Amino acid sequence: MAEITYRNASCIYESADSLAVDSLNLDIEDGEFVVLVGPSGSGKSTALRMLAGLEDIDEGSISIGGVDMTDVPPKDRDIAMVFQNYALYPNKTVAENMGFALKMRGIGADERRRKVEEAAKVLDLTEYLDRKPAKLSGGQRQRVAMGRAIVREPQVFCMDEPLSNLDAKLRVQTRTQIAALQRRLGTTTVYVTHDQVEAMTMGDRVAVLRRGQLQQFSSPTELYDRPANAFVAGFIGSPAMNLLPATVTDDGVLVGNTVIPVERDRITSLHSAGVTSVTAGIRPEQFEITDGAGVEAVVELVEELGSESYVHTRVPGSGNQIVARSLTRTPARLADTIHLRKREGTVHLFHPETGERVGD
Incomplete structure (x- = not known):
């Protein structure tokens, strides 16, 4: 089981005047797609990086499946990250990029190929497995980055604004694909975005952050119909x-x-x-x-x-x-x-x- 629990989790950067994340409390269910949304500087990416072990938890705790992650190194958290930049190896093919993490874990070539082909089929990348990233479109590169995460079969997907580099039409298409894929895989997913439309259309529940503090954690319809405060009311909805x-x-x-x-x-x-x-x-x-x-x-x-x-x-x-x-x-x-x-x-x-x- 991959329930995620933030308990008064806080993070402060060195020489900062205020907490980047201030006493965050979230209970994320197994298999749930949760979106962290807020304006620039709200602490959403920091909260995700705390979960992944890329930022220290200065106070409180974060647990995955009931296990406290405070002192667990990132490589042992069974988490797969998908970043805003695709971070693909330009000299490797799509198949090699997707299977690289498995290779580093010592998984045999046949097993790697099987997992990569299965993920490629899900992501409509089968015909591109032998291409290099330079021969792919932005949307295809992002799907390769997704495939690299999928083949690892992690407990949790952490996605940090993965669609920011795509044009408007491709963003709409890709966010639909990501949401449908997550429903199919059933993997607990924490997704960060500054785009409230993206948050409302993708998340089972949405956590709205402002200045490091949680404003409301509810379903998209609850956020729209009963905003907890004026900030949420003005942030959720387009036009506001x-x-x-x-x-x-x-x-x-x-x-x-x-x-x-x-x-x-x-x-x-x-x-x-x-x-x-x-x-x-x-x-x-x-x-x-x-x-x-x-x-x-x-x-x-x-x-x-x-x-x-x-x-x-x-x-x-x-x-x-x-x-x-x-x-x-x-x-x-x-x-x-x-x-x-x-x-x-x-x-x-x-x-x-x-x-x-x-x-x-």
């Missing part, structure tokens, strides 16, 4: 959730000159807690453009995406920016004054100072 300063009223929250209705029990909860102002979070798809009712806003940009449009606006006076999705083409023009009315759906409420979710 609208986060607007609002005043609590008896009927809802006042944004600009418009009251947006909120359920009575949530308003009562806010009043009971003495909360008079909040940050209201509303997804772009929850706004619709109307002729007169709703929040008045001036159009600053229209993104035409074919099947839908995103209208970027600014509320006069307050300066608040609101993005709304429209399913019709050219719903407004630059500098037009429009009105945005909230459709059905949850208004997410966050404390204006701490950013934590309130009113539930």
Whole structure:
């Protein structure tokens, strides 16, 4: 079994002012695909390198299958790494690259060839086994790097932004292949990315990190539907959730000159807690453009995406920016004054100072 447990795991770099990873707690199930996501400097790659033994655990512990890995060297952790750069030997063929780690472990040529051919079949690399890396595309090279990890049959795959060097179309194709491959193999996988769309489409669960601290660890739908704080709300979703300063009223929250209705029990909860102002979070798809009712806003940009449009606006006076999705083409023009009315759906409420979710 390859359950992974982070228990108050921390790491600080020499001469740094703060922890790179600060008391991280995660329980990753056997066979689960978990994604670590966050902006640059959030500690996601450091957390992965701690698991692989490439960075020291300064406090706390990390275990694999119930075994504490604190003093276990990387080569004895039964982990296979896939990096952002492919790290292939240019003078070796695809087959030799994939089988090199097995050769170093003393596995015979026949057994190596069998494992390499099996992995190549899974990755659609059979016809390229005798080629050198220079004769392959970026996506094919990344699949070779994946194959090199697969033939080892490790307890855990550690993937550190493996798609960053690919173009946009190839990234979408390859991430689908990686997710499907992991489901087929059933190997516990920890995957690092800064791309929240990649995280949402690939992971069974996603851990959102910020400044070395875990913000939320949930399924993609839970992150989208019930973000734990304003940071997660603004980070998950494309375009990001609208986060607007609002005043609590008896009927809802006042944004600009418009009251947006909120359920009575949530308003009562806010009043009971003495909360008079909040940050209201509303997804772009929850706004619709109307002729007169709703929040008045001036159009600053229209993104035409074919099947839908995103209208970027600014509320006069307050300066608040609101993005709304429209399913019709050219719903407004630059500098037009429009009105945005909230459709059905949850208004997410966050404390204006701490950013934590309130009113539930």
